[in-house]
Amino acid sequence: SSSSSSSSSSSSSWAPKLVGLCRATSKEDARMQMAVYVPPHPLVKHFMSIARNKDTPSAAFRSAMAELGRLLLYECAKDLLQTVDFEVETPCGVAEATFVDPSKPVTVVPVLRAGLVLVEQAHLVFPISRTCHLGYVRDEETLEASMYLDRLPKQFTSDDLVVIADPMVATGGTAINVVRDVLDRGADIKNVRLVCAVCAPPALTKLGEEFPELIMYSAMIDPELNDKGYIVPGLGDAGDRAYGTE
């Protein structure tokens, strides 16, 4: 026998910090509609601190970001993955068994380059998944993001589960484009998650205005951007630090 069930973040044993649950009454309030989960987990803080330290060598930075990614994806899985119930025979009897629903694979969308690091362990968290890469590059003068690689499927169904990974959500330019790309191909915002290491208020305001139903997971919300569009204090250029480039 089998039946479907889905887990929900409200059954979480510890309460994630949730930015906003109430519906906005004006555009200015819109950011308060979007939920940003910041897991108050000691390992999230630990790996975030390693990543923030400017003296952390590239290899250790990359490992820390991969661990952060795994922890954030794990949190995200709790509210996204659907399960099916069966029975299994153990060596000593019969047990109720719950598996991740194989008919509901997760599409993981890393935004190159730095998104790759965040999803390095995604296969451990999402046993049934595929990875569809998107490449965006930011013009350092205008801070505008433009796409240079598109490996998204031509069409999603509205049931498809999509997890976007973009470690540094600063101005929101890239993240807005990527969420739009995914929705334009037919995904339903209710089944889309955006996972990042650090985000900042300018991006949250813009994302909240564009996608009030979006759910985000972030290790940290930092206060501001500098004049080059970097998050302060942030962790610098995540792609360069992960890959040892300048």
Ligand code: URA
């Ligand atoms: N991209 C990065 O890698 N770091 C930032 O602080 C902002 C954008």
